[in-house]
Amino acid sequence: MGRAREPEDSGRGALALAASVAALLGLGVGVAGTLVLTDREDTPNKVEAMIRLEPLTGRVGGGTADLVQSSAGNQLKVDASGLDATSGFYQVWLINADGKRMVSLGILNPRTGGTFQxxxxxxxxxxxxxxxxxxxxDGNPEHSHDSIIRGTLPS
Structure with a gap:
């Protein structure tokens, strides 16, 4: 005759079953999370506008600025050429149509360009x-009033 199952054996079986179910659920959540993140990364960025950056009077240089909509929000991709300052650094700004208010987006490397949130x-x-x-x-975070190139995004 078969041996009667002891309560201890059934407890181990239930524990093993629960551990297996938890492992499978964990694996499923991990795979689903990876698929969601991969889908976000694979979502193409949408270029909303492309503009030319032209030199201001008495200045040299040029470039482009692309307004890009991405999963992280709007970004500005700036490429420049002909900027060759020997001192200081280049900074990208968005200026309000009123000409008074402005926001710094960051420092531009004129050789590699940059993408700014x-x-x-x-x-x-x-x-x-x-x-x-x-x-x-000079440590002053305000605009120097020494603009080199500029362009306007469409309304």
């Missing part, structure tokens, strides 16, 4: 002028 809602509030300025290394 635009704070949410900024372009819809009239910040449409893309400005690249030459800034002195």
């Amino acid at each position: 635009i704070p949410a809602g900024l372009t819809s509030q009239g910040y449409q002028i893309v400005d690249v300025s030459l800034e002195p290394r």
Whole structure:
């Protein structure tokens, strides 16, 4: 005759079953999470606008600025050429249509360009002028009033 199952054996079986179910659920959650993240990364960025950056009077240089919609929000991709300052650094700004308010997006490497995150809602509030300025290394975070190239995003 068969041996009667002891309560201890059934407890181990239930524990083993619970562990197996938990492992399978964990695996399923991991695979699903990976698929969701991969889908986000594979979502193509959408170029909303492409503009030329032209030199201001008495300046040299040029470039382009692309307004890109990505999963991270709006970004500005800036490429420049002919900027060859021997001192200071280049900074990218969005200037409001009123010509008074402006927001710094960051420092531009003129050799490699850069991609800058635009704070949410900024372009819809009239910040449409893309400005690249030459800034002195003086610790002052305000615009130097030494704009080199500029362009305007469409409304």
